[in-house]
Structures are given as C-alpha cells and as structure tokens.
Amino acid sequence: MINMCQPTHKRYNVAITKVLGKYMEAIVVDTEKTARRCIQVLKERMLEPETFLPLDYIQAKPLKERLRDIKEPKNVKLLFDVLRFEPAAIHRAVLFVTNNALVCETPEDASRVAYDLDRSKSSRYDALALDGTFYQKSGIISGGSLDLARKAKRWDEKHLSQLKAKKEKLTEELRESMKKSRKESELTTVDSQIRGLESRLKYAISDRDTTQKQIKALDAELAELDRKIDMFGPQVEEIERTIRARDAKIQEVKENMNNVEDVVFRAFCRDIGVANIRQYEERELRAQQERAKRRMEFEAQIDRIASNLEFERSRDTQS
Structure with missing residues (x-):
C-alpha cells in the first residue's frame, strides 16, 4: 500500500x-x-x-x-x-x-x-x-508513540525517494533533450549542407551537359576542318611551292637590280664615299627626315612667338 x-x-x-x-x-x-x-x-x-x-x-x-x-x-x-x-x-x-x-x-x-x-x-x-x-x-x-512517529517518517522518505527518482528522470530527459537538440541542430546544419551540395550538383550537372554538348559541336567542327584540310591540303602545298618559287625569283631580280645599280653608280658612290647607292639613299632619307622634323619645330616656335607678339600688342592697345 x-x-x-x-x-x-x-x-x-x-x-x-x-x-x-x-x-x-x-x-x-x-x-x-x-x-x-x-x-x-x-x-x-x-x-x-x-x-x-x-x-x-x-x-x-x-x-x-x-x-x-x-x-x-x-x-x-x-x-x-x-x-x-x-x-x-x-x-x-x-x-x-x-x-x-x-x-x-x-x-x-x-x-x-x-x-x-x-x-x-x-x-x-x-x-x-x-x-x-x-x-x-x-x-x-x-x-x-515514538515508534509510530518513526514509521510515519517513511512517507517522507518515500516522497523524497520519489522526488529523487523524478529528478533523475527529469535530468535524464533533459540530457536526452539536449542531445536531441544538438542532434537536431547538427541535422539542420547537415541538411542545409546537403541542400547546398544538391544545388551545386544540379548546376554542375547542367554545366557538364552544356560542356558535353559544346565538346560534341567542337568535335564536329574539328572533324569538318580536318576533312577540309585533307581536301585542300594538296592545293595549299602547291600554292606554297608557287609562292616560294616566286619569292626566290623576286630575290633574284632584286639582286640583279642591285648589281646593275652598283655598276651604274660606282663612280658616284666612290666620289661621295659610300659603299653603294642604297646606302646613299638611306643616308639621304634620314637627312631629309631630320630636316623636315627641324623645320616643323622652327615653324612651331615661330607660331608661338607670333602669338605672344599678338598678345602683347593687344595689351598695349587696351592700355
């Protein structure tokens, strides 16, 4: 009881x-x-x-x-x-x-x-x-009696025991609740991370599919170019041979022209102290460029002086 x-x-x-x-x-x-x-x-x-x-x-x-x-x-x-x-x-x-x-x-x-x-x-x-x-x-x-009083204390002891048991139960429930709360927090974090990873995976898959399509398109273009190269390869080689032959011919003509010029202007070049007419032309070209540059500088300086004189005259007139 x-x-x-x-x-x-x-x-x-x-x-x-x-x-x-x-x-x-x-x-x-x-x-x-x-x-x-x-x-x-x-x-x-x-x-x-x-x-x-x-x-x-x-x-x-x-x-x-x-x-x-x-x-x-x-x-x-x-x-x-x-x-x-x-x-x-x-x-x-x-x-x-x-x-x-x-x-x-x-x-x-x-x-x-x-x-x-x-x-x-x-x-x-x-x-x-x-x-x-x-x-x-x-x-x-x-x-x-004293014995009755001692027996009556059993109610307090029982109540205290019940309170201790209840405390232990509540403490355990609190501990479990805290564990559960921490787990729920961890689960929330993990769930958020999973959603983030799923979103990233979704975009990664989309990018992969797009890239694969681009690769297929580029492979097709590359195959087409390879086909055209195979088709036009012989023509290109022929054209390159023709260009090389033409370049060699042009070089030969230039050398012949230089030889002719050397013979024609030999005495003139000896008198002015240059190796050949081309060296003379190069020197004269630099000289002309230098003279043109200096002339432009002089003209600019003259314009500045003229502007200053005009400014001074206008000041004297106003005075």
Missing part, C-alpha cells in the same frame, strides 16, 4: 500511519486466487509471510458521504480524502483500510467526534488526532 498511496499533506502522515497499521506493507492483488498463489510461492521459497488484499474478496464499506459535511469541530476530514492513491483500481482496498475513519486536529476533537458527535452508541466513529491518538468506536483508545 505504501508504494501506491501518499498523504495529501505531511501533517496527516502520523494519522494515516496509525490507521493503516499492518496494511501499510500489504500487497494489493486482483483476486483471491492470485493471493493464494503468492502465498504458496512465499512458502515454497521459505520467505517471510506477507499480507495480501485481494480486490475481489475484501469487504469494503461504502464511503459515508455525510461525514464530509461535519462543521464542528473544524477541519474534520475523512481519512480517505487525505490520501492520494494510484492506480485508481485500488480504490476498494483504500476504502477497506481507511474504513470511514475520521482525522481531527486534536485528541479532544477526535474524542468528541468518536463518541459525542452522535449520542447513540450505534453511531460512534473511528476518529484520531494528527498526533496519532486513536479513538475507536469500540471504545478502545490508543495514543501515539
């Missing part, structure tokens, strides 16, 4: 421990048959005996709803109402162990509720105080 129940507030720990008594360690099972099988297993393994609460066998009294409406004394509650339990299927077992007991603030209130709430002996109630003082409707009164 202790593993499936929890007081709604720690102030009720002692009272709940008192009422549950031996049932705190009871094991809830679905049927009497299951309980008998469990007991048999314990015997066979020579284990300590356990208390079982078969849900189909225990006689649980219905909850007395009117006991929820007690106004005096104040803060009187059904023990059932200050006990949370899970799963809901053990509802019958919780009704059985609490047995419509009432929890009060003080022993005085508990005594009053147990014996004086209704004067008739047939309407007495099990009532207990927060300190564990228990007034049973049979007339038996039992007080709280």
